[in-house]
Amino acid sequence: DGGITQSPKYLFRKEGQNVTLSCEQNLNHDAMYWYRQDPGQGLRLIYYSQIVNDFQKGDIAEGYSVSREKKESFPLTVTSAQKNPTAFYLCASRREVSNQPQHFGDGTRLSIL
């Protein structure tokens, strides 16, 4: 079955540590996205990528970094500069054709130790 796989499901970060969240898709989608979701809130866009080796900042990119070396993969690094990283992180992908929805993975919950 095609889909989006996020790993790990739970992740803990120590002070001053960078952590990387994995997102892999086998849907052959061009575009991939990272969102942050805080309790009781909607989805806020961190970064997105429409093609390999290219990505753009979203609304809350500070303290995060991404790479897009392969079409299938779009890892997100939460750096030590992100002072409030505790949240639920969602990865999505989409066909770059008009009127196509985003498809989401099942998320990674990041907590601070």
Add this chain to the structure above:
Amino acid sequence: GENVEQHPSTLSVQEGDSAVIKCTYSDSASNYFPWYKQELGKGPQLIIDIRSNVGEKKDQRIAVTLNKTAKHFSLHITETQPEDSAVYFCAASMADYGQNFVFGPGTRLSVLP
């Protein structure tokens, strides 16, 4: 930029009753409106979408209506069941290459047995 509001933030209904969630958007250029259902600890799943050239769309117990003039769209769930309990998000986007989605803050629906 686009802004999406969603009401109510919480909604409780008796099993078998109908539920209605309403979203308003600000950018008249938006023309694609998906709805997502998110269960606890999972990623959002697309349940229905509507394009701006259509006023209403139905899929079994779920329907979406769109009023372009008033810039609002609504999700209607009939004959609600306990498994409909979840958080529902609306979104708006423009149907062109590289479209990003702006999400509403979500509605927590509880269906009481």
